[in-house]
Each structure stands twice: as C-alpha cells, then as structure tokens.
Amino acid sequence: MLRPDPATLRRMNDLAGKIRRGVLEQSRAANVGHIGSSLSVVEIIATLWGGLLRHAGTEQPNRDRFVLCKGHAALALYVAMHHAGLMDEATLGTYCADGTHLGVHPEACLAGIDVATGSLGQGLSVACGLAHGLRLRQSPARVFALLSDAECNEGQVWEAAQFAAHHRLSHLTAIIDANGSQALGPTRDVLNLAPMAARWEAFGWDAVEVDGHDTAQLAEALIPRGIGKPRLVVARTVLGKGVGYMENQVAWHYLPMSAQQYEQALNGLEAVA
Amino acid sequence: MRNALVEQLCLLARDDARIFLLTADLGWSVVEAFAREFPDRFLNVGVAEQNMAGIATGLAMVGYRPFIYSIANFAALRCYEQIRNGPVLHRLPVCVVGIGGGYAYGPAGPTHHAVEDLGALRAMPGMRVVAPADPAQTQTVLSATLGQEDPVYLRVGKGSNVPVPGLQGRFEWNAPTIIRRGGDVVLLLATGAMAVEACAAADILLTHGITASVGVMAHLPPDHTPELVECLSGFSTVLTAEEGTLTGGLSSLVGQAIAREGLGCRLIAAGVSGRLAGPVGSRSYMLGRQGLDPASLAAMVLAHGVQSPARAA
Structure with missing residues (x-):
C-alpha cells in the first residue's frame, strides 16, 4: 500500500475519530492520565490498525507485528483493538480497574499484543529480534515499532538502531511519535534530539518526516521502500491532539481529566467533527 | 566449561x-x-x-x-x-x-x-x-x-574446569546430587565450581576423622523443594559453599528450607563477603581471600564443633 485508496483512507480517519473519543471516555471512566501521549499517536495507530497491518490480532505466523515501544499510550491501542473486533466493550471498560488486563501499559496476554512494554527503550530491540527471526523463517511479515521521541534518550534504542541497519532489516519500520514533549518538559530543553531524522539517517536508516496526524502521509511513509534499509518515520505530532486545552501542554502527560474538562474535551471533538 | x-x-x-x-x-x-x-x-x-x-x-x-x-x-x-x-x-x-x-x-x-x-x-x-x-x-x-x-x-566457569569426582555429569532440577556419601554428621553442599573445593575440604575433614558427605546443588530454585528438604533432614550440619554473596544464593535457599520446615540441621554458610573493591589475583587467590579454599571450608566445619561420631560418643 503506497498510497491508500479513498475507502481505506476514510476507514483510517473514521477509526482515528473513534480512537480519540474512546481515549477520552476510558481515561475519564478510569480517572487516569497519560491522555496527551495517547492522543498524539491516534492517527499512527489508526493507520496501522485501519488497514495497514496484515492479519493483526490473529495467530497467523505471517501476521505483521506491531510493538508499542511507548507502552504508556496503550489506551489508544486498546480502543483500536476494540474497533477491530478483538475486544468487547465490557472488556474495554475495565481499563485500569481492579483485576483488569488492560493496564496503562500493555500486557502480552491479549490477542493483538505480541509484546508487553512499558519500560522505555526496550521495544525496538525486540522488534529487531522479531524481524530477524521472521526473515530467517522466510516469512513475508513486516514489523512496526512505535517509539516516543524522548524514548530515544535511552542508549538501547541506538544499539537496536545499529543492529537493524547492519543487518539490513528492510521489513522493519520504526515510527517516532515526535510530540516534542516528555515527562518533565519539552524534549528540546530536557535532552535535545534534533535533528531527529538526520540522526537515524546517520545510523543507516531510510528516514522520512511526515505530519503524524495525516493518515494519507503516514500510510505512504510507513511502508519500507525495499532499498535494503530499515525505515524510520518521524511523525510530527501534537501532545494532546484534538483537545484544545491539552495541546502541547506538558502537564497532560500525566493529568487525569475532571468531569468538566471531560465535557469540554468532548464538545471540542464534536465541534471539529 | x-x-x-x-x-x-x-x-x-x-x-x-x-x-x-x-x-x-x-x-x-x-x-x-x-x-x-x-x-x-x-x-x-x-x-x-x-x-x-x-x-x-x-x-x-x-x-x-x-x-x-x-x-x-x-x-x-x-x-x-x-x-x-x-x-x-x-x-x-x-x-x-x-x-x-x-x-x-x-x-x-x-x-x-x-x-x-x-x-x-x-x-x-x-x-x-x-x-x-x-x-x-x-x-x-x-x-x-x-x-x-x-x-x-x-x-x-571459564577455563578447563576439572571434573568433580563422583558427579559423572548427573543433574536434576530442584534436587541436590550426592556425590560422596559419608556419615550423617555433616553435608558439604556446593553450587557451581565450588564443588571441587567442597570435595577437597571433605578430604581434609577425613584426616580429622570426619567422613563428610558432599552434594552438588546446581539448580537454585526460587523456593526450597521436597528433594532438598529430604536431603537436609539426613544431616546434623550442612556447610553451603558458593562462589558468590550469601544474599539470595545457595545459603539463602538452604536457610529457608531449614527455617520454614523446622529442620534440626545447623547451617554454616561459606560465601563472598565484604566490599567489591580490594586486592585481586587468580581464582585460587580470591577464594583464599574469601575463606572459600578447601582448608578454610574444613576449618569452618571444625570451628563449629563438628566431630566424628566416635569422638562425640
């Protein structure tokens, strides 16, 4: 899929709307935070789960693998899985409740989640192992890994980056959710990673930069170009995208919403729709 | 190895x-x-x-x-x-x-x-x-x-570790392997390459009239097992020998078995203590420095008053 057809694009955009609303609903119901990060990845998740991932959520050995390295955005993934028919509404409603398997960070016991994540910097290495093993098994499966920009502070990310380039894992795509924000401040102030794409290029990746809220751009960018290099997509995003008062506000990395803020957020979404 | x-x-x-x-x-x-x-x-x-x-x-x-x-x-x-x-x-x-x-x-x-x-x-x-x-x-x-x-x-281990007498490649999950059967007075129970030192310590103890049993506990399970408890039940004293700190290793496992099962077996724990920094040298030097060489292991047993059955009688 280089350029998605209009029907696929509509499906992806429709899914993005549902994910954004679902993130707000479940965050409010559970009264937990990490809302801003879940909202910044909405279109990336919608592009993958709205048509790009092959055999997602099945036990097919040749299914594409998706590793949510930035595990704290799992809520967006849960909502996508719900709309993909992998999880009923009642299960989704257990998000962060006692006894749930839907914690803030994803567990691997759920169909559709191959890798449990939550500790930043470790997911891309697992994605490399998956990609290397799948290729040895002559599988056509592709591997997609979604990292946060601040996750690239971790040294292990660059160990994995070297490995993927050296072994020409051209069926591996890493996406950076470049929302420019991390726990204690803007990434440029905490540990500046600019220029992000150039850094990955220097490590031997085929890097491209896109608008991370544009499903058409994402769908086109996410597919490796078969040039013997792993693909790196810097997805420029906005923390808290879609909720005016959250956008680019570092506090929404952690904060839960009050009832009033929740209403305001939903009204804002409706106004946009 | x-x-x-x-x-x-x-x-x-x-x-x-x-x-x-x-x-x-x-x-x-x-x-x-x-x-x-x-x-x-x-x-x-x-x-x-x-x-x-x-x-x-x-x-x-x-x-x-x-x-x-x-x-x-x-x-x-x-x-x-x-x-x-x-x-x-x-x-x-x-x-x-x-x-x-x-x-x-x-x-x-x-x-x-x-x-x-x-x-x-x-x-x-x-x-x-x-x-x-x-x-x-x-x-x-x-x-x-x-x-x-x-x-x-x-x-x-690293280099060409010597075969442990009596072990003959035997291994079981959860269980000690007895490689030398002595009396029921003392068991020298080792993990890893320390089994060699434990055997040598048993030889030294023999010169003092003590026929120690020697066992190898290669697998260190998270909790004590029936097999370990059964083994320990047969001895008055056990000396654990491990090339590592005592926290969480073999002596912890054996101590847990003794305490939680109420065994009458006394534990002597030989392992690494003190800070990481210090003078270094060959493995044999380091074992000596830590009191893990055969002579030191035997001395620990003797210092705890373990005697041959005849002498005790």
Missing part, C-alpha cells in the same frame, strides 16, 4: 533447528565452531548486551531457543531489566549464559567478578538459575534446558 558448553550446543543444534546462539562480542576461540556450522543461527550483536536480550526475546517469540552469551556480569546484570521484561515476563525459553561465574576472571578485577548474579537472577519469578559444577554436568544441564519452557540463567 565454555568449550564443553559450545561443543554440546553444536551437538544439540544439529538435531534441533530452534537453537540460536547470540554473543555480545565475547567468546573468542569458543563460539567460532557454532558460528561456522550454523551461520544462520548465530549472531554477534556487537558490544550491546541489552539489545542482545531484546533480540533474543523477539527470536524466541517466533520459535527459536536463543542462548545469549557473555561474561556473567554483562550477561546477567547489564541487561537485568531486559531479561525481566523480555524472557521472564513473556515466559520464553531464552537461556542466559553467564561465563566466568564467581572469581573465574580473578585477575581481571572487580568489574569481572560475578558474585551477585545467582541471587539477583534467582529473585526473578519463573527464572531457572543453574550453576553446573563441571564440564560434564554443564552438558547435561544444557540438554535439560531444552526439555522445558522457562527462561534459564546458566552460570558456568
């Missing part, structure tokens, strides 16, 4: 296409045989242990049985959290091979002394920690790891 391990791995890999060996750029003159014979199932990931643990996790997820190889501290401690969140959390049959356990790299200095690895890895739920005593037992353990689905920490 390293060579015995890789030889056995080659042997097993001929019949088991799942076996995969990864190294973080260590194992010169050891891993090459495997790399030559199975180039598709060998990876030198470079000096990057954390990445190696993650790659092994991904390989195991698509059906391989990865062995990740490095010097014990780098294999076990450098990527401790990656092992936890990868093979342990997902219950994948990754075998972490820690080379040069204890003081095998004595002159290399404290960064290379692996003295906390057994306790640290044993703290991980679902991790099987094994420290074989000699090359033959290492080979048996390697085969045993393939018959189960848990992650394993395999701590082995």
Whole structure:
C-alpha cells in the first residue's frame, strides 16, 4: 500500500475519530492520565490498525507485528483493538480497574499484543529480534515499532538502531511519535534530539518526516521502500491532539481529566467533527 | 566449561533447528565452531548486551531457543531489566549464559567478578538459575534446558574446569546430587565450581576423622523443594559453599528450607563477603581471600564443633 485508496483512507480517519473519543471516555471512566501521549499517536495507530497491518490480532505466523515501544499510550491501542473486533466493550471498560488486563501499559496476554512494554527503550530491540527471526523463517511479515521521541534518550534504542541497519532489516519500520514533549518538559530543553531524522539517517536508516496526524502521509511513509534499509518515520505530532486545552501542554502527560474538562474535551471533538 | 558448553550446543543444534546462539562480542576461540556450522543461527550483536536480550526475546517469540552469551556480569546484570521484561515476563525459553561465574576472571578485577548474579537472577519469578559444577554436568544441564519452557540463567566457569569426582555429569532440577556419601554428621553442599573445593575440604575433614558427605546443588530454585528438604533432614550440619554473596544464593535457599520446615540441621554458610573493591589475583587467590579454599571450608566445619561420631560418643 503506497498510497491508500479513498475507502481505506476514510476507514483510517473514521477509526482515528473513534480512537480519540474512546481515549477520552476510558481515561475519564478510569480517572487516569497519560491522555496527551495517547492522543498524539491516534492517527499512527489508526493507520496501522485501519488497514495497514496484515492479519493483526490473529495467530497467523505471517501476521505483521506491531510493538508499542511507548507502552504508556496503550489506551489508544486498546480502543483500536476494540474497533477491530478483538475486544468487547465490557472488556474495554475495565481499563485500569481492579483485576483488569488492560493496564496503562500493555500486557502480552491479549490477542493483538505480541509484546508487553512499558519500560522505555526496550521495544525496538525486540522488534529487531522479531524481524530477524521472521526473515530467517522466510516469512513475508513486516514489523512496526512505535517509539516516543524522548524514548530515544535511552542508549538501547541506538544499539537496536545499529543492529537493524547492519543487518539490513528492510521489513522493519520504526515510527517516532515526535510530540516534542516528555515527562518533565519539552524534549528540546530536557535532552535535545534534533535533528531527529538526520540522526537515524546517520545510523543507516531510510528516514522520512511526515505530519503524524495525516493518515494519507503516514500510510505512504510507513511502508519500507525495499532499498535494503530499515525505515524510520518521524511523525510530527501534537501532545494532546484534538483537545484544545491539552495541546502541547506538558502537564497532560500525566493529568487525569475532571468531569468538566471531560465535557469540554468532548464538545471540542464534536465541534471539529 | 565454555568449550564443553559450545561443543554440546553444536551437538544439540544439529538435531534441533530452534537453537540460536547470540554473543555480545565475547567468546573468542569458543563460539567460532557454532558460528561456522550454523551461520544462520548465530549472531554477534556487537558490544550491546541489552539489545542482545531484546533480540533474543523477539527470536524466541517466533520459535527459536536463543542462548545469549557473555561474561556473567554483562550477561546477567547489564541487561537485568531486559531479561525481566523480555524472557521472564513473556515466559520464553531464552537461556542466559553467564561465563566466568564467581572469581573465574580473578585477575581481571572487580568489574569481572560475578558474585551477585545467582541471587539477583534467582529473585526473578519463573527464572531457572543453574550453576553446573563441571564440564560434564554443564552438558547435561544444557540438554535439560531444552526439555522445558522457562527462561534459564546458566552460570558456568571459564577455563578447563576439572571434573568433580563422583558427579559423572548427573543433574536434576530442584534436587541436590550426592556425590560422596559419608556419615550423617555433616553435608558439604556446593553450587557451581565450588564443588571441587567442597570435595577437597571433605578430604581434609577425613584426616580429622570426619567422613563428610558432599552434594552438588546446581539448580537454585526460587523456593526450597521436597528433594532438598529430604536431603537436609539426613544431616546434623550442612556447610553451603558458593562462589558468590550469601544474599539470595545457595545459603539463602538452604536457610529457608531449614527455617520454614523446622529442620534440626545447623547451617554454616561459606560465601563472598565484604566490599567489591580490594586486592585481586587468580581464582585460587580470591577464594583464599574469601575463606572459600578447601582448608578454610574444613576449618569452618571444625570451628563449629563438628566431630566424628566416635569422638562425640
């Protein structure tokens, strides 16, 4: 899929709307935070789960693998899985409740989640192992890994980056959710990673930069170009995208919403729709 | 032990296409045989242990049985959290091979002394920690790891470790292997290469009229097992000998068994104590410095008033 057809694009955009609303609903119901990060990845998740991932959520050995390295955005993934028919509404409603398997960070016991994540910097290495093993098994499966920009502070990310380039894992795509924000401040102030794409290029990746809220751009960018290099997509995003008062506000990395803020957020979404 | 391990791995890999060996750029003159014979199932990931643990996790997820190889501290401690969140959390049959356990790299200095690895890895739920005593037992353990689905920490020595008399490659999960049957007065129970020192200590005790029994506890399970309890029940005193700190290792396991089962067996714990920094030297020097050489082990037993049955009567 280089350029998605209009029907696929509509499906992806429709899914993005549902994910954004679902993130707000479940965050409010559970009264937990990490809302801003879940909202910044909405279109990336919608592009993958709205048509790009092959055999997602099945036990097919040749299914594409998706590793949510930035595990704290799992809520967006849960909502996508719900709309993909992998999880009923009642299960989704257990998000962060006692006894749930839907914690803030994803567990691997759920169909559709191959890798449990939550500790930043470790997911891309697992994605490399998956990609290397799948290729040895002559599988056509592709591997997609979604990292946060601040996750690239971790040294292990660059160990994995070297490995993927050296072994020409051209069926591996890493996406950076470049929302420019991390726990204690803007990434440029905490540990500046600019220029992000150039850094990955220097490590031997085929890097491209896109608008991370544009499903058409994402769908086109996410597919490796078969040039013997792993693909790196810097997805420029906005923390808290879609909720005016959250956008680019570092506090929404952690904060839960009050009832009033929740209403305001939903009204804002409706106004946009 | 390293060579015995890789030889056995080659042997097993001929019949088991799942076996995969990864190294973080260590194992010169050891891993090459495997790399030559199975180039598709060998990876030198470079000096990057954390990445190696993650790659092994991904390989195991698509059906391989990865062995990740490095010097014990780098294999076990450098990527401790990656092992936890990868093979342990997902219950994948990754075998972490820690080379040069204890003081095998004595002159290399404290960064290379692996003295906390057994306790640290044993703290991980679902991790099987094994420290074989000699090359033959290492080979048996390697085969045993393939018959189960848990992650394993395999701590082995470095050079040409001598065979432990009476062990003959025997190994059982959860159970001590008795290699020398003496009286019921004292059991010298060792893990890893310390079995050799325990045997030598038993020889010294013999000169004092004490016929000690000697056992090897290669597998250090998370909790005490019926097999261990049954063994300990037969002795008045047990001396545990381990090339590592006492926290979480063999003495902790045995102490737990004695305390929780209310056994009448007294525990003498021989292990590593004091700070990491200090003078270094050969393994034998380091063992002497820590009171883990055969003479010191025997002296500990005697100092605790253990006597031959005849003298006690």
